[in-house]
Amino acid sequence: MNKTIDDIISFTKHRPWKMPNNKWFWYQEWNDAIFLHYQIEETILRNLVPHYLDLDQINGSYWISIVAFTMNKIHIRNTFQIKYFSNFHEVNLRTYVKNKNKPGVFFLSIEAQKILPTIMANLLSGLPYKYSNIKRSSNSYALLGKRSKIDIEFNIANKIDNPQNIDLWLAERYCLYKNSTVHQNPLEIHHKPWELFHIELKNLNINYKKISGYVNFNSPSLSHYSPGVKVIAWNQ
Known part of the structure; x- marks a missing residue:
């Protein structure tokens, strides 16, 4: 594990800001991510996000993303993983925000497999x-x-060797904001850059009850697959 952590920490040139000075608290892996x-x-997005957060945009457009993956090996620093608690499937619906010009993500929904x-x-x-x-x-x-309600069938296609600005803007986010007027500092994270692949969508049937009237979830503007990243995270 120490070699894994050293490998993660040693690669920082892609980060938009320095890592926190205090010790990381969590280790986790986000694997097989769609x-x-x-x-x-x-105007629709503004009503879904706390007003202490600014909406982030690229080329004048605002985005939300569904991210489905398998969480593995989650544990606190200096402890070990417990299989039942450390490994589960997860799906989140996120958007892109800033606070004091620090870009991150805000979760509109997070759903996990185990109670x-x-x-x-x-x-x-x-x-x-x-x-x-x-x-x-698979x-x-x-x-x-x-x-x-989500049903996705897909095939993994060719690797994206030269990610475009939009690919990086959507994928490479290094803090998470909460729906809180008290704890406005983000949760900091760090990992190596995502290895991204194109995907071919064979079947897609998605319905988010509160948002589907505003977004056609069965017709994404962009999609990616990644084998995953190894992540360290800090408490606020």
Whole structure:
């Protein structure tokens, strides 16, 4: 594990700002990640995001993204993973924000596969985790929850050797903001750059109850696949 951490920490040239000076608190892996990206109208998005956060945009467009992945090996520094709690499927719906010109992400929804890890994640991270029934295979992802219904079938296509600005803007985010007027400092994270691939979508059936009237989730503007990243994270 020490070699893994040293490898992560040694690669920082892609970061938009320096890593925190204090010691990292969490280790986790975000594996087999699917990204589906959608443009959204600014006025609609503004109503979904706390007003202490500024909406981030690229070339005048605003975005939200579905990110479906498998969380692995999550544990606190100087402890070890417990398989049931440390490994589960997750789907989040996120958007792109700034506070004091520091870009990050804000989660509109986070759904996780296991009940007890969901409860613990809520308590320890303060992020909006909810339990959902999630199943996945090597080329499919299915979720049925109170907030959403998601069915994805896909094939992994060619690697993106030269990511465009929009690819990097959507993927390379190094802090997470909460829905809080008290704790406005972000949760800092660090990992190596995402290794991105194109994906061919074979089937897509997505419904987010509160947002589907504003976004056609079955027609993403952009999509990616990544084998994943190894992540260290800090508490606020």
